Amino acid sequence: MVSDSLRFVQTYHQQQLDALGDETRRALLERLRRGPLPVGQLAKGLPVSRPAVSQHLRVLKQAKLVHADTVGTRNYYRLDSQGFAALRSYLDRFWAEALEAFKAKVEEE
Amino acid sequence: MAAGESRSGVTEAAALEPVRRSVRVRATAERAFRVFAEEMGTWWPKTHHIGRSPMVDIVVEGRAGGAVYTMQEDGTPCPWGCVLAWEPPHRFLLAWQITPEWTYEPDLARSSEVEVLFTPADDGTTLVELEHRAIERHGANAAAMRGAVGSEGGWNGVLALYGAKVGAA
Numbered sequence: 077m078v079s080d081s082l083r084f085v086q087t088y089h090q091q092q093l094d095a096l097g098d099e100t101r102r103a104l105l106e107r108l109r110r111g112p113l114p115v116g117q118l119a120k121g122l123p124v125s126r127p128a129v130s131q132h133l134r135v136l137k138q139a140k141l142v143h144a145d146t147v148g149t150r151n152y153y154r155l156d157s158q159g160f161a162a163l164r165s166y167l168d169r170f171w172a173e174a175l176e177a178f179k180a181k182v183e184e185e
Numbered sequence: 186m187a188a189g190e191s192r193s194g195v196t197e198a199a200a201l202e203p204v205r206r207s208v209r210v211r212a213t214a215e216r217a218f219r220v221f222a223e224e225m226g227t228w229w230p231k232t233h234h235i236g237r238s239p240m241v242d243i244v245v246e247g248r249a250g251g252a253v254y255t256m257q258e259d260g261t262p263c264p265w266g267c268v269l270a271w272e273p274p275h276r277f278l279l280a281w282q283i284t285p286e287w288t289y290e291p292d293l294a295r296s297s298e299v300e301v302l303f304t305p306a307d308d309g310t311t312l313v314e315l316e317h318r319a320i321e322r323h324g325a326n327a328a329a330m331r332g333a334v335g336s337e338g339g340w341n342g343v344l345a346l347y348g349a350k351v352g353a354a
Contacts, residue, residue, distance in 0.1 A: 102321070167204045167317050167320065168204045168206070170230075170233060171204060171206045171315055171317060172206060173230055174228070174229065174230055174233075175206055175207075175208045175313070175315065176208070177228040177229070177230060178208070178210075178220065178221060178228045178313070179208050179210050180228070181220055181224075181227050181228035182210045182212045182216060182217055182220040182221070182228075183210055183211045183212060
């Protein structure tokens with residue numbers, strides 16, 4: 077059971093889930109769904125300071141949920157597709173396997 | 186230039202969407218529902234079990250609010266979900282009460298959901314559509330657990346505190 081637990085923890089990507097577990101960070105991700113933005117625009121209208129937004133962006137970057145591109149003197153943030161894909165992959169693979177087993181069982185005579 | 190990449194941002198956001206899977210089975214909706222929800226232990230991959238002792242069977246109490254647990258070889262039950270909607274033979278909604286640490290999550294607000302729809306066709310087959318959604322709710326749990334200790338990485342310590350809290354509640 078230990079190896080299964082490890083596999084689950086790895087694929088569940090606890091760092092990413094942790095990063096998603098904050099209201100401000102989820103708001104930032106929501107804004108980035110419409111496309112890349114510089115930090116100034118990302119921070120606009122949020123009830124937290126700009127340094128706090130930068131700190132949240134660092135957490136999201138470490139969790140590979142956002143990616144930063146430097147254009148001139150500005151950092152543009154965008155969603156990191158690899159991070160999100162990894163987050164969902166465990167459950168996606170699990171259900172593919174489980175539904176196959178279910179189909180085999182339900183079609184038995 | 187980066188601003189011109191907004192298209193890819195939209196595409197990438199799709200990864201936050203629920204996990205969706207479907208399968209068409211040669212069985213009536215009644216049989217498909219029964220095997221899926223009432224006889225889950227007959228097909229569930231036995232390697233995917235959160236208890237300490239190997240899995241023997243899965244019990245799903247057939248009513249909204251019903252418990253979902255695994256019976257283990259050592260004779261003890263291991264809870265891991267509950268029934269949110271029980272509408273045979275068309276719909277089954279399950280709370281996925283498994284934390285990122287592969288333990289039982291007692292708080293439904295910190296659990297994801299699995300909805301399964303059974304749609305019969307004229308040829309006697311049934312389309313089974315599954316959606317695993319609100320996966321991000323598990324993240325709130327992970328953040329709260331880590332925040333309670335205020336340290337990075339000390340997961341065993343956090344879990345011990347969490348266990349104590351759950352036990353006290």
